[in-house]
Amino acid sequence: MHLLLVGISHKTAPIDLRERVDFQARGIELALRTLAARNPGGGPGELAVLSTCNRAELYIACDDVVAAKSELVSFVSAFHDVDHAAIAPHIYDVTDLEAARHLFRVAAGLDSLVVGEPQILGQVKEAHSAARQAETAGPLLNRLFHACFAVGKRVRTETNLGSGAVSVSYAAVNLAKKIFGTLEGRSVVVLGAGEMGKLTAQHMKSQGVRQVTIVSRTIAHAARTAEAIGGATAARWEDMDAALSASDIVITATGAAAPILTKARVESVMRPRRGRPLFVIDIAVPRDVEPAAGEIDQVFLYNIDDLQASVRENLARRASEVSRAEAIVDEELGKFATWMRSRGVIPTVVALRQSFESIRRAEVDRLDFKLSALPSDVRDEARARVDEITHLLVEKLLLTPTEQLKSLADPETAAIYADAIARVFALEEAEAKSDSRVEPFRAKPRPSGRR
């Protein structure tokens, strides 16, 4: 049995194509059900669909990789009604451990458009829970996804891959949080009714800012922008100083040619504040705030270049953390690989246990007539004892061989051992005799209608 990944992402496909193969549009559950009905590549029929705005990936456990691949590609094209020839060149596929590595890297944020972005881990979790709900996640995919959650969590806590803001408005919000703790209950004044100021104010608003005031030379403009932000108020240009005195954060984004906030003006605004800090974000070019205003105690002045520099620094820092994150991926992949390999010998282990168990049963049954001769008050007790002792004996005899088999690292060696054990204990004959063999790969019985 193999693990197969087939998908497209921002690395292989342009945006218009990615938009068309968005599984979320028609529902992941429908996709899972449709695909489960086809059971591509045969085998246990384990499936999961990971769909975000930058990627659409199908993870399946199957027996025939080649058949499954072509079936999955035609499924994607049919499900989304996209021409097969148009989509096929953009699709990538990887198998087994490389597929696992891919998912681990995705969960870690290493494969994202913005490296280290935090949303992806949640989206991977959603993909897994959707597969569980549709009952298409079996032991292999469950193990795979749990392993990738561990990778995501470790990368987040042990590296700085996701740290630092990587956009200007995020950088502004992060700085504000470092000064004020939380933005809840804070008030923001925006000078200028332009687009940039509006966007930053909206971002602040989504972080729980209590009040946003737009100040513009034309009150009508201010009112319009305030309405667009929602829940914001407009103030007249003449009332600017009063608004500034009452605010915690000032965003300046006017088109003025000369600085509006001179050092003297900021000083006069600061006086009634009694040392309450003021965070001034000047995103206008040319600048709206005199640089000297940043020298005033308790005034933190950042212009667009400062914010961009911090964004660049953060991107560079993230890049330098990539190798640490990759090391975590490798480490967890090693653990997953050991588990995958140990699965190869599971049929042999199961057959061996069943063979031993049937011998034990037969002997216990054979002994039973002697036990029936015992007085009735001790008979049941004796039976229970015999059953318990023989069971323990079999367990103990099998413990070491089972562990040894599972710990074999090299799949070829494992196959040789498995073969040798099968011959020595005549496991195939035993299998042929017994119809009650449990298939070890099956997750749980699924309603037959879905297959």
Add this chain to the structure above:
Amino acid sequence: MNLIPLVLYFCAFVGYSLHFARRTPVSARLATTMLAAATLAHTFIIGMQTMQVGQVPVFDATSAISMFVWLLAVAYLYTEVTTDERAMGVFILPLILALQAIPAFKRTAEVRSSVLQGPLFGVHVSSLLFAYASFALAFVIGITYVLLFKEIKTKHLGVFYARLPSLQVLDQMNQRAIVVGWVFLTIGLIAGGVFALEAHAPAMSIEDPKILVSLICWVVYSFELFAARRIGWAGRKAANLSAVGFAIVLLNFVLISYFTSSHKF
């Protein structure tokens, strides 16, 4: 005997430095565990001394410093557990180490004056020690505030920006520590005054440098608490003020205790 906690505090300092550099969950656990172990060992030693003399050992400067270090460690551990902020540990432990070195290498006095007894004396000394521990905490928090403030102000966002809580939180923590410290300082001073009157202790006047400096200390912290913010001395200035206050505390607590003959009975 005070050497054992000193060694353990040093291990904790290594742990916190490691955590400051790496910030992994393992280093975090290691640091906190080491500090908890050090504090536990210290508790045990103070407990043993208490059993020996039948009273909390605070009647001479050396054992009082040991007690002070213990209070500081407990107060810091409490803030760490309640806020889950460990970045401050690397700043607080050097102070703990420097002060714990005194009881670790200096013998405590064996003879104690018969004057220094009674509940009021206990209230006087323990309140003051607790006040000093709070001021020490406020001082360390103030230092971190200033470091972070400078990083944000000069736009060189780096080590402290990534590790410390926000300025607002640091300012609040600093203020809270000063409120607690001020309350105990006031109680301690009043108890000391009443005790001196009752015991008819000799040479109890404003001319005693220890009493004088304690009163200056009280004035400085009262100013920070009640007046500073009204005249706009918030944030960095308040943090600097708590450093000044603690410098006076240290002067009083360590230097005057060992190098002058004041306040001895």
